[in-house]
Amino acid sequence: MRKILIILSVLFICSCEKKQDKNPTVSTDNLKRSNERTDATQDVLSTEVALKKTNDEVLQAMKVGYYDIFANYIHPQKGVRFSMYAFINKDEDKHFSKEEFEKYLPSKTIFTWGSRDGSGEIYKATLNKYLQNWVFKKDFTKAEYSFNSFLAGGNSLNNLKEMYPNTNFTENYIAGSENSGGMDWNALRFVFEEFNGKYYIVAVVNDEWTI
Structure with a gap:
């Protein structure tokens, strides 16, 4: 009888482990519930590894529209700037503090983000639509990743390193x-x-081929 109970216990444990394996490592439910930063890992991991983890978490959150998670990574003092193309223009690019970002995210306020390359058409959209249709215009969770180096390059001036020196x-x-x-x-x-x-x-900063 005791041997039978031991065998049944082992089978039960194995069954539980198999069920757990079917669950994704990062699910949208976990993202929705967890509005917290994973800064503890940054204390023990290198900058490169830590920022790769942050990069992937932000992309996953943006893919499913959980922009509140992105808001947690906005600089507390400097806020965040959005550039439509590789050329960063601090005078014209839209800039938000964390508080402003959270305020305008659900609103219907229309912002002018810049002009489309080629046509010169002025691009206007709410903050939410800009994030959906411009920032995340492709599924960047499947993109090729690089750290402190450019994989992409076109005929548009890329001044990131000049505008943000000594950053990652x-x-x-x-x-x-x-x-x-x-x-x-x-x-x-x-x-x-x-x-x-x-x-x-x-x-x-978004980048693509420009005319």
């Missing part, structure tokens, strides 16, 4: 298709600065 940045690059000669590539970059021992995003 991540790039998420999606190559173009053969049908377009590779010219329909896209990149999404996050620029980080350290504050009180933690890394925060100070700029979100």
